[in-house]
Amino acid sequence: MLLVRAIIRPQKTGEVLSELMAAGFPAVTKTDVFGRGKQKGIIIGDVEYDEIPKEMLLIVVNDEDKDDVVKIIMRVARTGENGNYGDGRIFIAPVIEAYTISTGRQGL
Template sequence: MKMVRAIVRPEKENDVVLALEAKGFPAMTKVNVFGRGKQKGIQVGPIRYDELPKVMLMVVVEDEDVPVLMEVIRQAAYVGYEGDGKVFISPVTEAYTIRTGEKSGSTV
């Protein structure tokens, strides 16, 4: 299993969520975050914004679903400018359901 963390523009959050649901990925966690990429924020006139609001979507999927998930996120989050976002993929070695204690999956 893999955890996919997508950092996207707030105005693209709903587009990404709806696209994920349409492709069969309804389960996710959303967190409002602030940060900046290599452009170190933006300059608007005399004002510099060092940290920008973003939304982080976290989805755990089977390894074979990662390419599909990536393409859905990329297409739905794309605007074409710096700050469109970033996707991070990490291995998930174990997951448990709190209510039942049941192990949900594993990978080596």
């Protein structure tokens, strides 16, 4: 199992979640986050914003589903034809074990 952690623009969240659901990946945890990437924030006039609002999606998938999930997020979360700074990042990490609390069942 793998954890796909996607940090994306808030305005793209609804569309990404819809596409994941349609592709058979309904189980997602979403949280509001703040941060900055390589661009080190943005400057608008005299104001510097170094904590940009984003949303983080956490999706645990079977190893063989990782590429499908990543492709969906990349396609839907990208702004413009070639993308733009601030579109986000995707991180992949191994998941050693997973359990359903209500049933005690192991796995997805």
